[in-house]
Amino acid sequence: MLLGELPGEVSERFKETVLKTVDGKLSVGSNPTLSAKMSKEAMSEVLGIDLGGTAIKAGRFSVSPNQAQATPQEYVTVPTPSPATPEAVLEALIITAEKLDPGGNLPVGIGVPGVVDPTARIARTAINLSNWHEVPLAESMEKRTERTVVLGNDANCAGLGEAWLGAGRGFQDLLVLTLGTGVGGTIILNGRLFVGHRGAGAELGHICINEEGPPCNCGSRGCLEQYISATAIHRRTGVDPKVLGEKADGGDPEALAWWERIGSDLGVGLTSLLYTLTPEAVVVGGGVAASSAHFFPKALEEVEKRVLFPCREGFQLLSAQLGNEAGTVGAARLVLDLT
Numbered sequence: 471m472l473l474g475e476l477p478g479e480v481s482e483r484f485k486e487t488v489l490k491t492v493d494g495k496l497s498v499g500s501n502p503t504l505s506a507k508m509s510k511e512a513m514s515e516v517l518g519i520d521l522g523g524t525a526i527k528a529g530r531f532s533v534s535p536n537q538a539q540a541t542p543q544e545y546v547t548v549p550t551p552s553p554a555t556p557e558a559v560l561e562a563l564i565i566t567a568e569k570l571d572p573g574g575n576l577p578v579g580i581g582v583p584g585v586v587d588p589t590a591r592i593a594r595t596a597i598n599l600s601n602w603h604e605v606p607l608a609e610s611m612e613k614r615t616e617r618t619v620v621l622g623n624d625a626n627c628a629g630l631g632e633a634w635l636g637a638g639r640g641f642q643d644l645l646v647l648t649l650g651t652g653v654g655g656t657i658i659l660n661g662r663l664f665v666g667h668r669g670a671g672a673e674l675g676h677i678c679i680n681e682e683g684p685p686c687n688c689g690s691r692g693c694l695e696q697y698i699s700a701t702a703i704h705r706r707t708g709v710d711p712k713v714l715g716e717k718a719d720g721g722d723p724e725a726l727a728w729w730e731r732i733g734s735d736l737g738v739g740l741t742s743l744l745y746t747l748t749p750e751a752v753v754v755g756g757g758v759a760a761s762s763a764h765f766f767p768k769a770l771e772e773v774e775k776r777v778l779f780p781c782r783e784g785f786q787l788l789s790a791q792l793g794n795e796a797g798t799v800g801a802a803r804l805v806l807d808l809t
């Protein structure tokens with residue numbers, strides 16, 4: 471139920487990564503001098519919670535005064551109640567926050583698996599949770615605790631986490647694509663999360679790359695996620711992306727050709743995104759990104775072929791770094807941005 475330690479190799483890297491801001495520019499790496507100067511009193515703390523269908527993952531973070539540096543202090547994971555009704559989940563969230571901050575009033579950001587209203591107060595829908603419709607989660611939790619609560623879409627939180635402490639740190643205009651069951655998207659503009667007019671923006675997985683392509687759950691056809699999500703890769707190749715990656719690692723020509731195809735499809739999607747937003751970088755996360763070496767080169771080749779130079783000048787395609795912690799980190803960042 472409880473685990474103080476972060477799992478996995480990515481987390482180890484994350485724990486060692488301390489962010490610094492020097493003259494307004496972010497850089498990465500340990501900097502003992504700067505860290506020593508930063509007294510514990512000067513650090514504020516926030517909680518980030520990633521509410522998932524099976525687990526509630528949460529962390530407490532110390533944040534530097536300029537908010538550019540943050541250090542995870544403790545992580546906990548509790549099972550999501552079943553059935554995950556709003557009432558049961560609210561109780562679990564209150565208990566989770568209490569575990570990380572006993573008797574305290576640290577503010578909390580919560581990533582919800584669905585659409586959140588633009589004021590970050592109401593969970594309008596939630597996938598894999600029971601009977602979630604226009605749930606005033608922030609208000610309900612604030613009434614029961616001394617905490618300020620803000621909500622965000624979980625995919626947006628994961629992207630925000632990567633933007634803050636992961637592969638996207640230091641970029642002002644950044645997109646994150648998370649390749650999983652679907653393709654999650656995050657847009658960071660001028661260093662801020664962009665959620666659109668009604669809070670449901672950044673559905674980057676549903677940009678169309680083939681008008682006659684496979685039907686998508688959204689109602690359209692040929693969406694990017696029908697080509698490069700983990701589900702789509704499995705459907706197209708007959709094997710799990712992890713297996714496809716292992717085959718490619720071993721030099722299997724068919725697997726390598728598939729990854730090139732996937733890279734090319736990603737490149738076509740990136741073309742639309744670059745022409746629309748000209749981000750400095752796109753970060754690709756999710757399990758599929760483990761094979762980035764096999765499909766990034768083709769994606770970049772496609773971008774070079776299709777995108778006018780001024781729209782791709784200096785563009786970087788990067789693999790995500792925070793793994794499963796990204797959502798928790800981003801939920802914590804949400805508190806700083808919205809309170």
Ligand SMILES: [Zn+2]
Pocket residue numbers: 675676686687688689690691693
């Ligand atoms: Zn779609």
